[in-house]
Structure formats: structure tokens, C-alpha cells
Amino acid sequence: MIDAIAECGSGYIAPSYEDLRSTHLEKAKGEVHENFSKRLSDRWKETWVTILSDGRSKSLLIMLSVASSKGTHLLKSLDISPHIDDVYYLFELLDSVVEEIGVENVVQVITDHLSSFVDVGGLLLKKYPSLFWSPCASYCIEKMLEDISELEWISNVLEEARTVTRYIYNNS
Known part of the structure; x- marks a missing residue:
């Protein structure tokens, strides 16, 4: 980088902090995003x-990824805070993503576990019968593990493991 700056000569005026964090950063971000998304x-x-x-x-923030x-x-x-229970808003949001990607390119849609998203999944399946919809698997697994941990013999083992862990952390 220093060599590149030295090649510019003594009359080179560096961009300001504001230019670097706004104009140049946005331009670089756009180029990277465009090249990466185009390739994908x-x-x-x-x-x-x-x-x-x-x-x-x-925070009721939703991130839509492909x-x-x-x-x-x-x-x-x-931020979907004002629309978290609005099934039709959420449907339109996911529908626009399916349309943007192209329904012929989409195999499945995975959403949050909230009841409004379950309804959205039903609407998506009605509009696009070729899609597969499922709720977030990690949430389902977490709920199954919670149920399993309530079994008496497993809860005893977990409590013993917690006791051992507390002892190890509290005694160097």
C-alpha cells in the first residue's frame, strides 16, 4: 500500500475520512456485492x-438469504416489528424473494417457527406447489431436547453434569 501511495507522487491528495467511509466504501461494497451475487x-x-x-x-429483525x-x-x-403478525405482509415479502430468485430455481423455503410464518408457509405452498416449506430445524430440535431433558433420569444426569462443571470452573 505504501508503494502504491509513493507511486502517486508528492502532489497526491488522499481522500478524506468522510469520503472513505461513505463514497469509497459504498462503491467498494457495491462492486463486491455485484460480483459475488452475479457469480452465485x-x-x-x-x-x-x-x-x-x-x-x-x-429485535424482530429478519434476514433473507439464499x-x-x-x-x-x-x-x-x-425490521418487521410492526408487521410480525401480518401474515399477508410476510407472505408478500417472501413471495417477492421467490419471484426475484425465480420460482424455477427455488426448492424450499425455511422460515421462523412463529405461527404467522406457519401461515405464510401455507400460502407459499398454495401459490407455488413445487416448493417445500419447513420451519427452522434448530428450533424444533431445541424443543425436542427440552422435552427429553424433562425425563427424570436425564434431568438427574444433567444436574450431575452441571455440578461437575460448576466445580471445575470454581476450582482452579
């Missing part, structure tokens, strides 16, 4: 994709 989207036709709707319940065997691409993130 060209391959979607041959590999097909999964649309991921990852919600963060505390995943394929060639990589994952974040399309957008939105």
Missing part, C-alpha cells in the same frame, strides 16, 4: 436454492 445467481439455475428466513425474536451448494448470499435484512 448464475449458478442458481444449475444447483437450485433454499430461501432462508432467519428471524431474531428480540443458500445453495455454491454458497450463501444475504439478500436483505428488515
Whole structure:
């Protein structure tokens, strides 16, 4: 980098902090995003994709991503706080992503576990019978493990494991 700056000569005026964090950063971000998304989207036709709707319940932020065997691409993130129970708003949001990707390129849609997303999944399946919809598997697994941990013999083992862990952390 220093060599590149030295090649510019003594009259070179460096961009300001404001230019670097706004204009130049946005330009570089756009170039990277365009090249990466173009490369991935060209391959979607041959590999097909999964649309991921990852919600963060505390902030009600939803991140819409496209995943394929060639990589994952974040399309957008939105604050859906005012619309969390509006099934038709959420449907339109996911429907627009399916349309953007191309229904012929989409195999499945994975959403949050909230009841409004279950209804959205039903609407998507009605409009696009070729799609497969499922709720977030990690949530389902977490709920199954909670149920399993309530079994008496497993809860005893877990409590003993917690006791051993507390002892190890509290005694160097």
C-alpha cells in the first residue's frame, strides 16, 4: 500500500475520512456485492436454492438469504416489528424473494417457527406447489431436547453434569 501511495507522487491528495467511509466504501461494497451475487445467481439455475428466513425474536429483525451448494448470499435484512403478525405482509415479502430468485430455481423455503410464518408457509405452498416449506430445524430440535431433558433420569444426569462443571470452573 505504501508503494502504491509513493507511486502517486508528492502532489497526491488522499481522500478524506468522510469520503472513505461513505463514497469509497459504498462503491467498494457495491462492486463486491455485484460480483459475488452475479457469480452465485448464475449458478442458481444449475444447483437450485433454499430461501432462508432467519428471524431474531428480540429485535424482530429478519434476514433473507439464499443458500445453495455454491454458497450463501444475504439478500436483505428488515425490521418487521410492526408487521410480525401480518401474515399477508410476510407472505408478500417472501413471495417477492421467490419471484426475484425465480420460482424455477427455488426448492424450499425455511422460515421462523412463529405461527404467522406457519401461515405464510401455507400460502407459499398454495401459490407455488413445487416448493417445500419447513420451519427452522434448530428450533424444533431445541424443543425436542427440552422435552427429553424433562425425563427424570436425564434431568438427574444433567444436574450431575452441571455440578461437575460448576466445580471445575470454581476450582482452579
